[in-house]
Amino acid sequence: MKEVSVDMWSGFTAVIKELFPNAQIIYDRFYVMAIINDEFNKLRKLMGVHEKGLPHLLCKNKEDLKHEQKQQLEVILKEHPCLGIAWEMKKEIRQTYQSCRTFRGAERKLEKRNII
Numbered sequence: 001m002k003e004v005s006v007d008m009w010s011g012f013t014a015v016i017k018e019l020f021p022n023a024q025i026i027y028d029r030f031y032v033m034a035i036i037n038d039e040f041n042k043l044r045k046l047m048g049v050h051e052k053g054l055p056h057l058l059c060k061n062k063e064d065l066k067h068e069q070k071q072q073l074e075v076i077l078k079e080h081p082c083l084g085i086a087w088e089m090k091k092e093i094r095q096t097y098q099s100c101r102t103f104r105g106a107e108r109k110l111e112k113r114n115i116i
Helices: 009-018 029-046 054-059 067-079 081-099 103-112
Strands: 003-006 024-027
Touching: 003 009, 009 024, 024 029, 029 054, 029 081, 054 067, 067 081, 081 103
Parallel strands: 003 024
Antiparallel strands: none
């Protein structure tokens, strides 16, 4: 077994490491994206960005936003370049989960984009 996909509960990780010591562990994207969204929200708060509805807006995928929401997002990200950079990184990670079939392929893609 080369790769195993699991959620981020430490019990699963321990069992996989014991049963398949050479397997690459790939964490389920739902859990990874949830952590990224939580950290993104912490960054937003640290920066003092508190516009109404913004946390929900920032966690959505751009293609799922209505036209007005896309415009609002663009304004916020231009006003706060650090949030813009973090949002682009989040988008790249999500797209990597969608497009890469292997851990190594994902790693190469994220390295090219200077995300890891």
